[in-house]
Amino acid sequence: MNELTCPPRSLLYPLEPIGVGTADVESLASFFCRVAASHCVSSTDLLHRISKMCGWAAPPKNFWKDTNLSGMGDVAERYACALSEMTSVEHLDLLTLRLWRNVIAHRSKAPAKGRWCAACFEEDLANGRMPYFRLAWDVGDIDACAKHGARLPDACSDCGRTGARNNAACVVPGWCCYCGAPLGRVQAAHASAPAAETWKAAQVGQLLAAQASISSVPDRCNVTEGLRKLVDELDGGKSARFAQRIGANKSTVHWWLQQGGVPTLAAHLRIASQTGVSLVALLTGVIDDSIPILRAGPSLAELFPDYKKRASPHRRDSTDIDAKMDELRQSDVAVSVSEAARRMKVRRRQLYRVENEKSRVIAAKWTAHQRHCSEQHRLEAVRAIEAAVEDILSRGKAPNLREVQQLVPREVLGGVRGVFAMIQEASAKIEASRSATWP
Structure with missing residues (x-):
């Protein structure tokens, strides 16, 4: 007689995270909203319930606006652990960027507003799947969807209001919080993203797909050694020349190499674009002994429109x-x-x-x-x-x-x-x- 295995008892429904191990991995904010919707309670009520059970201070009114629940901060770790314990679902930290906290500076750009890809929402509905928020949408340096090559909007195409993704007490991923219209309507206004923005999104997508197979937290020392290897093989050990290559200040590169500084995500993307090494290899420190031949990639001016190339030094007569x-x-x-x-x-x-x-x-x-x-x-x-x-x-x-x-x-x-x-x-x-x- 076969024994039926029952899932472990938990305080909340053990929902399965979506897209773990892929570039379309779900964000922790999306998982939180889905758990709240499955219990027919508002996200705010669930937030207060978790805070009360864990003995935390009551969250402020503008919690969702000022907190990146899917980022690298301690708040993301606390809520990932709390939800994992209450739902019996393990490794919810994979729905955040917490794994990269030692190799990406915490001062990296954070998203100012909740964004989404209408084509991804439309694809979810077409496949009979509940729409969900992707973790890649909560990365501040990414403004495009690598899969569909479209810019990430932050305003509803029906009512035109910003903050339509999760700016409400009751959030249902995929529908506007103000007018209730589906956010999966692909409009002509959602213009195609430049190739450079799509390249950045693809690099970050590979990073998010790889974090499910990484057994330990990436070490900062390995990243520093990888940077030294790039400086030695590409620019003869001249950090000033390497800084000119990636469009950074030479004192900043010296801070990374000699003083244990941590580059921001934008700086890692600069290095990846100008050295031919993938973002995953940079952040894990797994750089082969032979640096690959530089492939034709996006220029710094394309990747970062505010980049200005330094003028050549004036020759004295x-x-x-x-x-x-x-x-x-x-x-x-x-x-x-x-x-x-x-x-x-x-x-x-x-x-x-x-x-x-x-x-x-x-x-x-x-x-x-x-x-x-x-x-x-x-x-x-x-x-x-x-x-x-x-x-x-x-x-x-x-x-x-x-x-x-x-x-x-x-x-x-x-x-x-x-x-x-x-x-x-x-x-x-x-x-x-x-x-x-x-x-």
């Missing part, structure tokens, strides 16, 4: 610089070294390095000019203050700063120190001259 320095040194018009460097299109420190003695002469000449201008400005201010004080005293008033400011133009007093002392000196001088003239 020492003869021309020497002639211009002599001209400035002999000129009657004084200029600063910074202004001289700007005219010659070089940096100030480079000018000191090339023509140190002449630069010092120009700097001393500019300092003397500034000092002379300051003295002349002060003498002008003294004369104007004396005239103002004399006028104030002639009207029988006591000279003060407010009275003086009404008589002296602002550009004369501006930048002059010790105005109070100058007013007192002018008052004492005028009083003394008047006492000397009286019988």
